[in-house]
Amino acid sequence: MSRRPLKRFLLKGFLFLILSLVLWVYVLQPPYSKLLVSVSQKVHSWVEKKEKTLIQLQGDMIVFVPLGLATQEQKGIPAGKRDVRELDYNSVILLTLILFSPGLRAGKRMLVLIAGFALLFLTHVLNVLVQVKFFYALQLGGYIQIPYGPWERNIYAFLKQFFELVGRFAFPFAIWMLFTYRETIGYLTGAESEKHPRKKRKK
Numbered sequence: 001m002s003r004r005p006l007k008r009f010l011l012k013g014f015l016f017l018i019l020s021l022v023l024w025v026y027v028l029q030p031p032y033s034k035l036l037v038s039v040s041q042k043v044h045s046w047v048e049k050k051e052k053t054l055i056q057l058q059g060d061m062i063v064f065v066p067l068g069l070a071t072q073e074q075k076g077i078p079a080g081k082r083d084v085r086e087l088d089y090n091s092v093i094l095l096t097l098i099l100f101s102p103g104l105r106a107g108k109r110m111l112v113l114i115a116g117f118a119l120l121f122l123t124h125v126l127n128v129l130v131q132v133k134f135f136y137a138l139q140l141g142g143y144i145q146i147p148y149g150p151w152e153r154n155i156y157a158f159l160k161q162f163f164e165l166v167g168r169f170a171f172p173f174a175i176w177m178l179f180t181y182r183e184t185i186g187y188l189t190g191a192e193s194e195k196h197p198r199k200k201r202k203k
Contacts, residue, residue, distance in 0.1 A: 009102075009188070016100035017092070024092045032091065033084045036121070037062060040128040053132055060084055062128065064135050080135035086164070087131075088124050091117070094172035101176065103183035112179040119178075123171050127163045134160045 034057060041055040052068040064080035098113050134156045137148040148156075177184070 013096065013100050017096045020092050020096040020099060024089075024095060028091070028095075029085070029088070032088060033057060033060075036084070036088060036124050036128065039121075040125050043125055044129055044132060047129070048132075051132075051136060055128065055132065057084065062087070062131070064132050066136070066140070078140070080131070080139060082128075082131050087127050090168050090172050091120060093169070094120050094175060097172060097176040098180075101180050101184060102187035104180060112176075116175045116179060119175050120171060123163070123167060127167070130156065130159045130163055 037055055037057045044053060044055060050068070051066070054063075054065040054067050056063050056065070060083055062082045062084050064082075066077060066079070094116055095113075098109065098116055101109070101112070104112065137153045137156045
C-alpha cells in the first residue's frame with residue numbers, strides 16, 4: 001500500500017493555513033462575530049429568565065452587562081468582558097482543514113464547509129453562554145443577588161476551562177474528521193489511487 005509524502009501534505013496544509021488566516025481576519029471574522037453575539041443574546045434570553053444580561057460587541061470585545069442588577073440602584077456594577085477572537089479563532093483551523101482536505105469533491109467540500117461551520121458556530125454560542133454564567137457565578141462577588149452554590153461554581157469554572165483549553169482545538173478537528181474521515185484516510189494511505197488506478201495508454 002503506497003503512502004503519500006507527508007512533507008508535501010504538511011506544506012500544503014501550512015499554505016492553506018496562511019490563506020485561511022488572511023481570509024478570516026479581513027473578510028469573515030467581523031460579520032461572524034456580530035452574528036455570534038446576536039444569536040448568543042437571543043439564546044440567553046430564551047434559556048435564562050432570572051438574569052437579564054445585555055450581550056454586545058464593542059470592537060473586539062464581547063461585553064456582558066448585568067441589566068437585572070443595574071435596576072437595583074447599585075452603582076459601580078462591573079461588566080464582564082471577553083475578547084471575541086479568543087472564542088472564535090479556532091474557525092481558522094476548521095477553515096484550513098476543509099479547504100486543503102484531500103479527496104473531497106467540490107460539492108461535498110461545500111457541504112462540509114456549511115455543516116462544519118454550523119456545528120462550530122453552535123460550540124461558539126455555548127461558549128459565550130458559559131462565559132456569561134461564569135461571570136455571574138464567580139466574578140460579580142457581592143453584587144450578585146442570585147446565589148450560586150459551590151457545585152454550580154465548580155461546574156461553570158470547569159466548562160469555561162474546557163471550552164478554552166480543550167474545545168478550542170478539539171472541536172475543529174473533531175468536526176473535520178466527522179465529515180472527512182474516509183477521504184482523509186484514503187488519501188494518506190493511497191487507498192483512493194488503488195481504487196481508481198490510472199488507465200494505460202493505448203499504443
